[in-house]
Amino acid sequence: MAKVLISGGAGFIGSHIAEAYLASGFDVVVVDNLSTGKRENLPRGVTFYEGDITSLSDMEEIFFREKPDYVNHHAAQINLRRSTEEPLFDARVNILGSISLLELSVKYRVKKFIFASTGGAIYGEVKTLPAREDMPALPLSPYGVAKRSVELYLNYYHKVQGLDFVALRYGNVYGPRQDPRGEAGVVAIFISRIIKGEPCIIFGDGRKTRDYVYIEDIARANLLALSASGIYNLGTGKETSVLDLVEVLKKVSGEDFPVVFGEERKGEIDRIALSSEKAREALGWTPSFSLEEGIGHTWEWFKEAKQ
Ligand code: NAD
Numbered sequence: 001m002a003k004v005l006i007s008g009g010a011g012f013i014g015s016h017i018a019e020a021y022l023a024s025g026f027d028v029v030v031v032d033n034l035s036t037g038k039r040e041n042l043p044r045g046v047t048f049y050e051g052d053i054t055s056l057s058d059m060e061e062i063f064f065r066e067k068p069d070y071v072n073h074h075a076a077q078i079n080l081r082r083s084t085e086e087p088l089f090d091a092r093v094n095i096l097g098s099i100s101l102l103e104l105s106v107k108y109r110v111k112k113f114i115f116a117s118t119g120g121a122i123y124g125e126v127k128t129l130p131a132r133e134d135m136p137a138l139p140l141s142p143y144g145v146a147k148r149s150v151e152l153y154l155n156y157y158h159k160v161q162g163l164d165f166v167a168l169r170y171g172n173v174y175g176p177r178q179d180p181r182g183e184a185g186v187v188a189i190f191i192s193r194i195i196k197g198e199p200c201i202i203f204g205d206g207r208k209t210r211d212y213v214y215i216e217d218i219a220r221a222n223l224l225a226l227s228a229s230g231i232y233n234l235g236t237g238k239e240t241s242v243l244d245l246v247e248v249l250k251k252v253s254g255e256d257f258p259v260v261f262g263e264e265r266k267g268e269i270d271r272i273a274l275s276s277e278k279a280r281e282a283l284g285w286t287p288s289f290s291l292e293e294g295i296g297h298t299w300e301w302f303k304e305a306k307q
Pocket of ligand 1: 007008009010011012013014031032033034035036037038051052053054073074075076077078093097116117118119120169170171172173174179
């Protein structure tokens with residue numbers, strides 16, 4: 001049985017990927033420091049190590065013991081605002097932590113390294129949407145700079161050290177288990193506030209757009225990625241504003257919840273949508289959940305989980 005090591009597998013996206021790999025018959029090993037991830041997110045059947053990707057020696061113990069065929073790297077400092085306030089911390093986790101996993105992947109002859117990059121924060125302000133992979137990546141946050149840096153390291157490890165890789169540039173991923181206490185994840189934050197009867201806060205005028213992609217589509221792409229190489233956007237190609245999102249949430253929840261407008265946040269881009277043409281051609285991937293369907297499933301899950 002092929003074995004995959006998932007970093008960040010106790011987090012939102014990583015835990016869904018762990019489930020998808022398990023369901024496809026993989027041996028799944030997870031490493032996570034539980035900084036934002038939770039033990040209860042871990043699906044039954046995974047081997048779990050509590051550990052920090054920035055510790056090369058701790059990671060080496062895991063590689064030595066488990067000898068994974070594949071590495072799927074999702075552990076990260078994911079808070080964009082924190083990356084601007086603490087760029088050193090962000091780089092330590094997101095760049096140096098990634099390098100320790102890359103070094104070990106070469107040493108232990110990993111067959112492929114899959115990396116969770118970003119489509120939302122890597123391009124900066126784009127003139128022509130949807131953004132394509134061959135457009136310049138000029139990120140406007142240390143978080144985006146770190147993700148782009150790791151892509152460049154991947155290119156080096158591939159060309160010079162022979163490590164095969166896939167970097168997946170996600171849009172705004174949403175779905176069950178996303179942490180509503182975080183800064184990111186507006187869908188989870190809004191749903192959680194609606195359920196608690198609290199108003200949803202929109203920073204700015206609500207016209208900023210993002211490309212929202214449902215978690216199950218992302219988990220499926222991580223399986224398809226096993227037979228591809230290179231950098232791929234994963235999004236719907238559609239721009240959705242925060243105001244659009246509120247409309248969908250009202251329809252799905254059947255609740256006319258209040259909305260409050262707050263001061264616009266600095267350093268956030270105005271618009272983004274991602275072209276996934278390349279992923280369609282190479283991976284056969286297209287998103288299968290519409291925003292309404294995805295939000296419907298997410299709403300049901302949060303209501304059930306009383307989050
Ligand atoms: P998450 O916070 O739920 O998952 C990150 C996981 O990494 C958590 O379980 C956390 O405990 C773990 N972690 C953090 N620092 C660690 C460290 N030093 N050592 C070991 N584990 C550590 O967030 P998520 O939304 O599931 O994001 C997963 C990945 O996808 C991240 O790399 C993120 O940058 C990327 N991504 C997410 C989105 C999105 O919309 N959610 C978009 C683009 C890219």
